Amino acid sequence: MYNTTNCLSPELSSPYDCLSVLVNTVYTTTIYAHNYCGSSVSIADINVQAIPGVTTSGLTLLEATNKSLYSRTITYKPNSNQVGVQLLCSTAINRLLGQIFF
Numbered sequence: 001m002y003n004t005t006n007c008l009s010p011e012l013s014s015p016y017d018c019l020s021v022l023v024n025t026v027y028t029t030t031i032y033a034h035n036y037c038g039s040s041v042s043i044a045d046i047n048v049q050a051i052p053g054v055t056t057s058g059l060t061l062l063e064a065t066n067k068s069l070y071s072r073t074i075t076y077k078p079n080s081n082q083v084g085v086q087l088l089c090s091t092a093i094n095r096l097l098g099q100i101f102f
Contacts, residue, residue, distance in 0.1 A: 023079060
C-alpha cells in the first residue's frame, strides 16, 4: 500500500537492530513511532510480529500537542527451546480521517 497524503510515513526507532538475550532473562525495550503528519493524523498502532512469549503494552501517546510521538513497550523472556536466531518485526500505522495507511 502507498501513502496518498503529502506527509511522510511514520518512522520507527528502537535502541537495537540486533541483540542477544540470555535464556530465562527478562528483556524489556520500547519502540517509538514518530508521526510527521501533524495533529490531523495519528498513529493507529505499532504492529509487532514476534515469536511466542513476547508481550507488548498498549500504544502510548507521548507528545499530545501535535500527536508526534507514540510508544509501545516489548517484554520477552526466552526459554531454552528458543535458543538461536529469533525475529521480531514492527511497523507503525497512521490514521487519517478514519483511514489507515502504511
